Amino acid sequence: MNHAPDCAARLLAAARALFARRGYDGTSVRAITAKAKANLGAVTYHFGSKEALYHKVIESITEPFVDRVAAAAAGAGAPLDRIEAIVRTVFEQMERHPEMPALIIRVLASERRMPPPAARTMQRNIRALSETIRAGQRDGSIRTGDPILLSMSVVAQPLHLALTGRLLEQGLGLDRHDPATRARLVRHVVETVRAALARQPKAPS
Amino acid sequence: MNHAPDCAARLLAAARALFARRGYDGTSVRAITAKAKANLGAVTYHFGSKEALYHKVIESITEPFVDRVAAAAAGAGAPLDRIEAIVRTVFEQMERHPEMPALIIRVLASERRMPPPAARTMQRNIRALSETIRAGQRDGSIRTGDPILLSMSVVAQPLHLALTGRLLEQGLGLDRHDPATRARLVRHVVETVRAALARQPKAPS
DNA sequence: GGCGCCATCATACAAACGTATGAATCACGC
DNA sequence: GCGTGATTCATACGTTTGTATGATGGCGCC
Structure with a gap:
């Protein structure tokens, strides 16, 4: 249940931290969504793909x-x-x-x-x-x-x-x-x- | 059929190139073995694991x-x-x-x-x-x-x-x-x- | 209240992954 | 030729991955 606002912003922050530490390939979408307390589908929904989030x-x-x-x-x-x-x-x-x-x-x-x-x-x-x-x-x-x-x-x-x-x-x-x-x-x-x-x-x- | 000598050396060279270009996580064992013209099991046999090969x-x-x-x-x-x-x-x-x-x-x-x-x-x-x-x-x-x-x-x-x-x-x-x-x-x-x-x-x- | 849009969710799916493993082959010494 | 150890091979397996997708709930508007 993620009713906090700005799910996209949380994903962005989580991804920023994880891509920096683990690199693109070493960071899974599940790790990002777990850190952002968001649902697995949120990345595709808000950004379209993992790569688009990275960009x-x-x-x-x-x-x-x-x-x-x-x-x-x-x-x-x-x-x-x-x-x-x-x-x-x-x-x-x-x-x-x-x-x-x-x-x-x-x-x-x-x-x-x-x-x-x-x-x-x-x-x-x-x-x-x-x-x-x-x-x-x-x-x-x-x-x-x-x-x-x-x-x-x-x-x-x-x-x-x-x-x-x-x-x-x-x-x-x-x-x-x-x-x-x-x-x-x-x-x-x-x-x-x-x-x-x-x-x-x-x-x- | 890989009868050429030094399978381990070929794996090492292939891994060197790929780890550099794609990073550890972005490089699969299959990519390494394909590049080295070796069998998938060769990494485990010669090095024990992907990580040991990396080291x-x-x-x-x-x-x-x-x-x-x-x-x-x-x-x-x-x-x-x-x-x-x-x-x-x-x-x-x-x-x-x-x-x-x-x-x-x-x-x-x-x-x-x-x-x-x-x-x-x-x-x-x-x-x-x-x-x-x-x-x-x-x-x-x-x-x-x-x-x-x-x-x-x-x-x-x-x-x-x-x-x-x-x-x-x-x-x-x-x-x-x-x-x-x-x-x-x-x-x-x-x-x-x-x-x-x-x-x-x-x-x- | 119904509708449409948006956001979240849970799940499915095909593909890819590293490791394990037994079979087959090769090389070498006796 | 046989035995042994080393090497190569093919395959299985459990796990992980990114993407897709339909269901559900919330909200605003008419």
Whole structure:
């Protein structure tokens, strides 16, 4: 008896969590409906199929994200500062949706056709980043290098750090839910990204 | 009729490829045996179970790798050079086993217990890296920061770039099988890692 | 009250899954 | 040639899977 409102929303939340932890194939419709306290037929009813639910999950995470990244890239300030703002936006998004790194990275690792919302998000984010990098290269604050490759190197930092959280807990005794720890990780990534991109003065040789 | 030798080796190769592309749950024993031209019962006979085969796959990729990373870390040269050597070792391993990034990353993303060989590899690689980074911090060539976090930032680069190969092909028209392209990617990551780690002289303010 | 629409439910179904198992074949040594 | 162990094979089995579908109840409108 599921009389609580928003069955579809509960399914979406359950699916988000389970697809992130177990992957698409490792998550059954029954596991999703059990977690959402919904009936087995609810997935077909509300979404049409398991795959359509999966696409909706990806979309629910990525769509709001794109605008935030674009806003950070379009903000005021030097290119390196704007890239820092983008990185902080990524961290905020991961805090809002802790499943995001695993979901995105599973999409990247899979031979399955990429869900359109994920593909759009990646393209737009990489474009926002690489254009900001180009601006920095033009004004001399960012080193030379391929802007798209540099963009990917930037995005790799927060995503992989989120994925390796388990190792961090064991290796450093960190508590991922501790705000001070989170701030430390953000600081680390921001410093690393800035160091990786900043143009250095010519070495006197 | 499978009279060809090394049925177990064929299963291992087929499983390696399929686990990387489809993940553990998305790969059926029947798909593996079909690809290996072996009988359905062969997996249970040679490995005991699908899961044991999976562990063997992970082990077959990671075990030789650890020694190579340790050798690169123990080599002669400045810490930054040794870190570059480690990065090149990672790329060589990925060239030898193109499935490696996807396999490793799926392990990281999964809620499933980490296969012991993968856990050992990661610990040892991170240790080799972070000790090299500490040496660089002691001699002043590498900037301050947590060595383990810095190690993870280093490893994220080649892995992520390998995973996003599809996007690179679309965004840059790159052919991943082209040696010149590979060299370009290696150069990019090496430069990025060195830039991210190198200690900068104090800015005159 | 009846109707239509929506949402929930329980169940059925065909297909797929990993494992188990006994039979058959092969390879090797004596 | 025989015996033994290893390997391959075909099949069975219980379980799980995603989808389909008809029944039922709730709600709003006429």
